[in-house]
Amino acid sequence: MTERHSALEERSPAPPPRNREISRGIPEIPVKLxxxxxxxxxxxxxxxxxxRPSINYRTLASIMECDPAFAADALLIANSALFGxxxxxQELRHALAVxxxxxxxxxxxxxxxxxxxxKGGPQLRQCWRHSAACAMVARMVSPIFGITSDTAYTxxxxxxxxxxxxxxxxPAEYSPVLGGLFEDVExxxxxxxxLLRVDHGVAGAWLVSNWSFPSTFAQACEHxxxxxxxxxxxxxxxxxxxxRIAEAAGFAAVRYSPEPAYDEVIRSLPPHISAEAxxxxxxxxxxxxxxxxxxx
Ligand SMILES: [Fe+2]
Ligand SMILES: [Fe+2]
Numbered sequence: 001m002t003e004r005h006s007a008l009e010e011r012s013p014a015p016p017p018r019n020r021e022i023s024r025g026i027p028e029i030p031v032k033l034x035x036x037x038x039x040x041x042x043x044x045x046x047x048x049x050x051x052r053p054s055i056n057y058r059t060l061a062s063i064m065e066c067d068p069a070f071a072a073d074a075l076l077i078a079n080s081a082l083f084g085x086x087x088x089x090q091e092l093r094h095a096l097a098v099x100x101x102x103x104x105x106x107x108x109x110x111x112x113x114x115x116x117x118x119k120g121g122p123q124l125r126q127c128w129r130h131s132a133a134c135a136m137v138a139r140m141v142s143p144i145f146g147i148t149s150d151t152a153y154t155x156x157x158x159x160x161x162x163x164x165x166x167x168x169x170x171p172a173e174y175s176p177v178l179g180g181l182f183e184d185v186e187x188x189x190x191x192x193x194x195l196l197r198v199d200h201g202v203a204g205a206w207l208v209s210n211w212s213f214p215s216t217f218a219q220a221c222e223h224x225x226x227x228x229x230x231x232x233x234x235x236x237x238x239x240x241x242x243x244r245i246a247e248a249a250g251f252a253a254v255r256y257s258p259e260p261a262y263d264e265v266i267r268s269l270p271p272h273i274s275a276e277a278x279x280x281x282x283x284x285x286x287x288x289x290x291x292x293x294x295x296x
Contacts, residue, residue, distance in 0.1 A: 029206050030196050032169035039211040042070045043112030050101050050108075060104060061093040073111045081291045082136075083107065102150040109154050117164060123178045126253055127163045130243075133251035133288045134159060138242040144277055145234040152238050155217055159224050159239045162204025163253060170196055181255050185225045188254055201225060230270055241273060249285045 045063045049055050064071045071092050078095040079088055089095045135156030142152035166174045173195050182188050189199040204221035220239045228240045248262040262281035
């Protein structure tokens with residue numbers, strides 16, 4: 001697969017109606033999930049504007065500067081280790097010009113998700129650390145799948161948005177799931193369905209569809225815990241692999257017994273995903289940890 005995808009370029013035409021059925025067999029999305037605030041309006045405007053052929057950096061900066069908190073956060077993240085500048089950038093306009101359009105989309109989603117998360121407790125932070133770690137791994141493995149690194153990163157950040165959504169909308173009900181000890185992910189998903197009628201994959205697919213992300217993103221959110229298949233779309237493969245690697249590198253959102261072993265996870269990947277692409281566990285977790293620090 002040599003064609004490079006930039007899935008954020010093909011955004012879904014219209015959001016689905018609230019409480020729409022995403023998966024067969026799931027009667028409806030729990031009502032409080034539908035009451036969550038939309039993804040940041042400025043991020044939405046940025047994602048739409050970036051898709052226009054005539055867009056320029058000055059217009060993008062003006063959109064972001066409409067919300068000083070968003071602009072400040074965008075500058076902070078642009079200067080973090082995640083976006084890799086060696087010297088500090090003082091001006092948002094300068095940052096945008098250096099980043100380029102694909103990375104600006106990733107930046108807008110990062111800022112929006114941080115604000116969606118708000119000042120959560122330790123469980124929300126644990127979910128966020130897993131998603132951010134998954135995003136960093138996804139960026140690293142994206143060339144294997146012919147996906148642009150920024151699209152892979154963005155999807156990695158969003159793939160478990162269902163967890164954040166369920167925790168924010170049903171904290172009392174969902175908290176025991178995140179605090180539990182599980183044998184495998186199927187047990188986690190069953191516990192979610194028993195408590196809230198949906199698992200976090202379906203909840204996430206519903207949220208990203210409602211926020212007008214491409215249908216490929218919803219598909220990846222919904223099915224990221226299904227076993228890896230060689231005919232899976234590339235985006236889905238990236239997220240399945242990155243989520244498992246992030247868990248095995250010490251960034252799981254829930255606790256497993258036994259804990260997933262990094263080397264075993266790498267060895268279990270199909271032959272088209274070279275084990276050479278992955279650094280030793282300690283190196284990966286040190287890199288992710290240092291990037292998380294700059295992430296805030
Ligand atoms: Fe997940
Ligand atoms: Fe995950």
